[in-house]
Amino acid sequence: MTGAASLLKDWSLAWRFAIREMRGGLSGFRIFILCILLGTAAIAGVNSVAASMSEALEGRGREILAGDIRFELKQREANTAERAYLDSLGEVAVASNMRSMVRSEDKTRQTLSELKAVDGLYPLYGKFVADPDRPLAELLAAREGVYGALAQPMLLDRLGSKVGDRVLIGDMTVEIRGRIVSEPDQLSDGFALAPRLLIAREALVKSGLMQTGSLVDNNYRIKLAEGSKPNGQIRREAQAKFPEAGWAIRGSGNAAPALSNNIERFSEFLTLVGLAALAAGGVGVANAVTAYLDSKRGVIACFKSLGAPGRLIVMVYMIQILLIAVLAIIGGLAVGAAITPVAGYFLQDYMPVPEGLTLYPRALGLAALFGLLITLAFSVLPLGRSRLIRATELFRSQSETGWRRVPVRYYIAAGLVFLAVGALAVLSADQRFLAFVFVASTAGAFLVLRLVAYGVAALARRVRKVQSATLRLAIGNIHRPGALTASVILSLGLGLTLLSALALIEGNLRGSLAGAMAEKAPNFFFVDIQSRDIDGFKSVLDKAAPGGEVRSVPMLRGRILAFNGEDVQKRNVPQEARWVLQGDRGITYSETVPENSRVEEGAWWDKDYSGEPLVSFASEEGHQLGLKIGDTVTVNVLGRNITAKIANFRAVEWRSMSINFVMVFSPNTFKGAPHAWLATLTDHAATPAVEQGVMRSVTNAYPGITSIRVKDALDIASDLVGQLATAVRAASSIALVVSVLVLSGAIAAGNRARIHDAVVLKTLGARRSMLMRAYFYEYALLGLSASVFALAAASVASWYVVTEIMELPFRFLPGAALWTLAVALIVTAGTGFLGTWRVLGQKAAPVLREL
Template sequence: MRWGGSRLAICWKLALREMRGGLSGFYIFLACIALGTGAIAAVNSVSRAITGAIASQGQEILAGDMRFELDNREATAEEMVFLKSLGDVSISTSLRSMARVADGSEQGLVEIKAVDDAYPLYGMFEADPDRPLDDLLRPDGDVFGAVAAPLLLDRLGIVLGDEVLVGNARLRLTGAVASEPDLASEGFGFAPRLLMSREALAATGLVQTGSLVEHGYKIRLEGAQQPAAIQARAASEFPNAGWSIRTSDRAAPSLTENVERFSQFLTLVGLTALIVGGVGVANAVRAYLDTKRTTIATFKCLGAPAGTVTTIYLIQILLLAAVGILIGLVIGTIAPFVAIRFLEGVLPVPREIAFYPGALATAALFGLLITFAFSILPLGHSREVPATALFREQSFEGSGLPSWPYQLAAAAALAALAAIAILTAEDSFVASIFLGAVAFAFLLLRLVAWGIAALARRSPRVHSPALRLAIGNIHRPGALTPSVVLSLGLGLALLVTLALIDGNLRRQLTGRMAEQAPNFFFVDIQSSERDGFLDILRRHSPDGTINQVPMLRGRITALNGEDVSRMEVPPGGRWVLRGDRGITYEETLPENSSLTKGDWWAADYEGEPLVSFSAEEGGELGLELGDTVTVNVLGRNITARIANFRQVEWESLSINFVMVFSPNTFRGAPHAWLATLSDPAASTAEEATILRDVTNAYPTITSVRVKDAIDIVDRLMGQLATAIRAAAAVALVASVLVLSGALAAGNRARTHDAVILKTLGGTRSLLIRAFSYEYVILGAATAVFALAAGGISAWYIVSRIMNLQSVFLPDVAAMTIVAALVLTVGIGLIGTWRILGQKAAPVLREL
C-alpha cells in the first residue's frame, strides 16, 4: 500500500488510541522539553521587551530626537546657528568631579550633569520632593540648588538641605533624584549623579582647557525633517566638527548591544539545557518503546509495515513534545511580566508588556528539532528489530544504530538546529564556538563512558562481592554508564566553567589586579597646578610612585580615510570607535607596554604625525602598519600614520592608552595632565588624608580611589554572576532530570537483577552497597571529566580571550565532586530503594 492520506490517518488514529493510557513514563520527558524551551523563550522574550522599550521610548531615553555630542569644547557660534535651525535645543554638560562636605571632612566622586531650562525636551525628570526642576536648581544668592542621587547622601553622611562644595561653587541639596529620563543613553557611571544648572557649573570653575567634559546638544526636530539628511548636512557643512551624532531610533546602542549579547549567552546556555534534555528524550523514548515490545510485535505480525510502526510512535512523541513545548511557551510568555518588576528603574522597560511571537516561535522550533533529533534514532530501532526478536528479547539494547535514513534525519535536525542558533545570534562566531564545544563535549562524553566501561571490564577481580557486582554493572550490556555520564557530564562541565571564570575574575579584581593597581588616579590637573599638587603627594607619600602624562581627549573619525560611522566593525573593536578616547603623546615607550610590530620614533622626531596603536584593538579593527588614523581633538582633525603596535597590560590598571602619538603631533596644544599614585604601604586613613588634602587644595582636580572603583565593578560582576549561575542551574536541573529518567528507565532491568540476586541469597544490604559503589564510581568519573573539560574551557576564555592570568581553584573541584556524588548516589538510591522491595514471584513469572 502506498503512503497517502489514508495510511497517515490510520497511523494518527492508532497513535491517539494508544495514548489513552496517559502520560506515565513521560513526565521527565515533558519536564526536559518544557525546561529548555521555557528558558529560551523567557530569555528571548525579556530581551526583546527591553530592546523594544529602548527603540519605542527612544525620544525619552535620548531626551530629544537627535543628540550632537562634543568633547572638551562647546559648539561654535556657527554650529549653534545650525543646531537651532533644526528645532528646540537643550544643552547639557557632563563630567566627573569631587563633591565635598562644607567643613571639608568628607568628599566623594560624583557624575555631574549641568542642564539648562529646556531640559528635558522629552520625558519627565522626577525628584523627591516632587517639585519642578527649575525650582530645585534655582540659586539663593551665591548658593546654587542641586539634586543628588540618594547614594551620594549616604556616602557623605548628609541630608537634603545640607550644602556641599563642588569646585569653587557652593551647592544646597534641594532634592534627591527619583527618575532621570535620559540616564540609559549616557552610559554606565562609576559615581552617583549630581544635577545642577549650567550657571552653577560655570561657577565651579571645573570646565577648563583640557578638562574631560562632554557637551550634549539635544534637539526636538521641527517639521518633517529626516535625521539621515541632517547627519549628511552636518558632515558636509562642518567636516571638522568631530561631533558624535545619535538619533532616537538608536538612543542607547551600547545598552542595546550589551542586552543582546547577554541574551545570546543565556540563550546558548538554555539551548545547552535543551540539548542535555535531549538525552532524557532519547532515554524516555527508548524506555517507552521497551514497554511496547509486544504491541510492536503484534503490529508487525498483523502485517503492518515497519514505516507504519515508526510513524505511529513518532506521532505520539511529537504530540507529547508539543505539550512540553506549550508549557515552556507559557513560561516564556509570563517571564516579561515577572522581569519588569525587578528591572524597572534599572533598565528601560515597556510601558505595556506584549507577546513576542518571534521569541516564542524560535524556542518552539528548538524544542521540536531537539525532540525529533533525539527520538528518531530509538524509533528507528523499532523498524529494524523483527517481531520474533521483540517477543524473545527484553529490550532494544544491543541492536546497534538504526539504518542510514534515520541517522541522516537526526543529523539533518541537529544541523538545522545549529544553523538557526548561529543565524539568530548577535555574534555568529561565538555561537559557532559554543555549539562546537557542546558537540565536542558530547563526543568526548561518549568516549569517557566507553573508557569507564572498558576499565571496569579489565579491572582485576576484587574480593568484595558488592564491589565486584558494582564493577560488573558498569560494563554489562544495557548498563547505565552512558546515560549517567552524558546526563551529568555536560551540566557539571558547564557549571565548572562558569564557576572558574567567575572565581578567576574575582581573584583578579580583589587579588593580583588590586595589588598591582595604583591607589589613586588624578584627572584634570592643570599645568599651573602640577607643582603644588605633586608637593602634596610627596609630602603624604614620600615612598610612593607618581606617574604623570599629558592627557587629551579625541574621537576617531576615520580609518584610512574611511568614515568610521559607515564601517562594519567586529564587536570586539566597536568600543574603540564609540565615543571619545583618552590620548597622549610620549617620547619613549610607555611602561606596561611592549612593541609587537614596528619601531618607536626617535626622541627628537619632527616628521609627519605618528601613532602607536594597541595591538589587540588594532587587530580587531583590521589595522596594519602604515595605515592612517584620523582623530578629532578640540575641533581639529589630525591624521597620523601607525608606526607600531603595542601589547598593553590593561589588567595592571596603570596609565594605558589605545593610542599614543609622537610629541610633535600636539606640540603647543592645550591639555591637562593625568597622574597616578602607587603606595602599597598606604593605609586607609592615609589614603583618606591624601584625598581630603588634594580635594581641598585643588577642588577642580578629580581624584578617583581605585579600590572604590574595583568594589563597584566587583558588585556588578556579582550581579551578573547571579544571573549566569541561574542559567547554569537550568542546565544542571536538566542534567538531574535526565539522570532521574535514565535511572528510572533502567529500573525494569534492575528489578530483575535484584529479584534474582535475592533469590540466590543476596541481602538488601549487599545490593544497596553494590548499587552505591556503582553510583559513586560513575559520579566520581563524571566529576573528573567535568573538572578537566570545565578547567580547560575556563582557562581558554580567561587567558586567551580575556588576557588575564588563569588558575585552577581547588574549592571548585571539591564542589564539583561533591555535587556529582550527591546527585548520582542520592538519585540512584532513591530510585533503587523501591525496586529492592519488589516481590519475587511476579517478576520471576515474567522471565
C-alpha cells in the same frame, strides 16, 4: 497505486493508530515532556525578555534620550555657527556631564561624584523625579547666592550629609535640597562610576570646574520642530556642514546603544546556555523514547504479526512522539512568555520594560523550532531500532537483541537534524563565531562524554574481583547490558561542566580584580590637572604620600573618524575592536616609548622630530582593525580634524592598569594645543588612612582635580561580575535540573531490569541493606566519574577563556573542584536512592512467576 498515494495512505493509517493508542495516556513521557518544556522555556524566556527590553528602549527612545536627537561634544561647547544650526532644528536643552570631587562644607570628607549640570529646559521628554517632588528649576535655583543641588542617596551616605546640608564642588558652595529618585535619561548617559549630583548649568559655569582640557561632555538635546527632517538626514546634513565639529550624534531610535548591544550579547549567550540544557534534555528524550518503545514490544509484535511494514511502525510512533513534543513545546512557550512580565517586575527599577504580558513571535518561534529539532534529533535512532526487529525477538521479556542494528539512513537523518540545530544556533546569533564555538564545544562534549562512559564501563569490566560482594555487585552494574553508565555520565557531565566552567571563570576574574590587578594597579588616577598646577600638584603628593611614585602625562580626547580617508562607520570592524571606535578615546603625545609598552613593528620617532604628524598605535587593536605601517588615522580633537601616519605598533600591557593609550602621537602634532594632564600615584604600602589623606590634601588644594581611587573602581567591577555571574548561574542551573530529570528518567527506564535482579538476589539471600549499599556505590562511582570529566573539561575551557580571551593569569580553584564533586555525588546518589527505593520493595512472587 502510486508511491505518493501509498505513502499518503500509510500516513493516514499511522495517524489513526497513533491517536487510538495515545488515548491510554502519556505514561512514560513525563521526563520527556519536562526536558523539552524546560529547555524550550529557557530559550523562549531569555529571548522574550531581551526582545521586550529592546522594544521598550526603542519605544521610549525620546524619554531615554530626553530629546528627539542629541549632539554631544567633548571638552568644548558648540561655537556660534554650530549653536545657530542646532537652534534652527528646534528647542535645545543643554546639559554638561563630568566627574568631580564633592566635599563636605568643613572640608573633612570628600568623594567622587558624577556631576550633571542642566538648564531650565531639562528634560524635554520624560519626567525627572526628586524627593521632595517640586519643580526642578525651583530646587536648583540660587537662593541668597547659593545654588541648589540634588544628590543620589549613596553620595549623601559617603559624605555623611543629609538634605539641607551644604557641600563644596570646586570652590563653590551648593545646598543639598533633595534626593534624586529617577532620571529619564540615565540609561543614555551610560555607565556611572560614582553617584550622581545634579546642579544647574549656570552653577557649573560659575564653579570654575570647566577649564581648558577638562573632561566635560556637553550634550545638546533637541526637541525637533514639527515637520522636521528624519534623524538620519539631520545627521548627514550636520556632518556635511560641520565636518570638523567632531560631535557624536544620536537619535531617539538608538538612545542607549551600549545597553542595547549588551542586552543582545547577554541574551545570545543565555540562549546558547538554554540550548545546552535542551541538548542535555535530548538524552532524556532518547531514553524516554527507547523505554516507551520497549514497553510497546507486544503492540509492535502484533503489528509485525499482522504484516505491518517497518515504515508504518516508525510512522505511528513518530507521530506520537511529535504530538507529545508539541504539547511540551507549547507548555515551554507558555512558561517562557510568562517569564517576561516576571522579569519586568524585577527590572523595572533599572531599565525600561513593557507593562503586562506581550508575546514576541520571533523569540517563541525560535524556541519552538529548537525544541522540535532536538526532539527529532534524539528520537530518530530509537525509532530506527524498531523497524527491523522480528516479532519473535520482541516477545522476549528481557532481550535487547536486534535493537542495535539501525539502518544507515537513520544515522544520516539524525546527523542532518543535528546539523540543522547547529546551523540554526549559529545563523540566529549576531556573534556567529562565538555561537559556532559553543555549538562545536557542546557537540565535542557529547562525543567525549560518550567515550568517557565507554571507558568507565570498560574499566569496570577489567577490575579484578574485590572481596566485598556489595562493591562487586556495584561494579558489575556499571558494565552490564542496559547499565545506566552512559545515561548518567552524558546527562550529568554536561550540566556540571557548564556550571564548573562558569565558577572557575568568575573566581579567576574576581581574584584578578582583588589580587593581581589590585597589586599592580596604582592607588589613584588624577584627571583634569591644569598645566599651571602640575608642579604644585606633585608637591602636594610628595607631602601626602612621600613613599609614592607619581607618573604624569599630557592628555586630550579624540574621536577616530577615518582610516586612510575612509569613514570608520563604513568599515566592517570585528566585534572585539569596535570599542576603539566607540566614542572619544584618551590620547597623548610623547618623545619616548611610554612605560608598560614596547615597539613591536616600525620605529619610534626622534626626540626632536618635526615632520608630518605620526602616531603609534596599540598593536593588537591595530591589527584587529586591519591597519598597517604607513596607514593614516584621522582624529577629531577639540573641533579639529588631525591626520597622522602610523609609524609603529606597540604591545601594550593593559593589565597593569597604569597609564596606557591606544594612540600616542608625536609631540609636534599638538604643539600649542590646550590640554590637561593625567597622573597616577602608586604606593602599595599606603594604608586606607593615608589614601584618605591624599584625597583630602589634593581636593582641598586643587578642587578642580578629580581623584579616582582605583580600589573603589575595582570593587564596582567585582560587584558587576558577581551580579552577572549570578544571573548566568541561575540560567545555567536549568542544565543541571534537566540533568537530574534525565537521570531520573534513566533510572525509571532501567527499573524493569533491576526489579528482576533485586528479586533474584533477595531470593538467594541478599538483604535490602546490601542492595542499597550496592546501588549507592554504583551511583557514587558514576557521579565521581562524571565530576572528574566535568572538572577536567571545565578547567580547560575556563583556562582558555581566562588566558586567551581575558588575557589574565589562570589559577585552579580547589573550592570549585570540591563543589563539583559534592554536587555530582549528591545528585547521583540522591536521585539513585529515590529512584530505586520502589525496586527494593517489590514482592518476589509476582516477578518470579514471569521468569
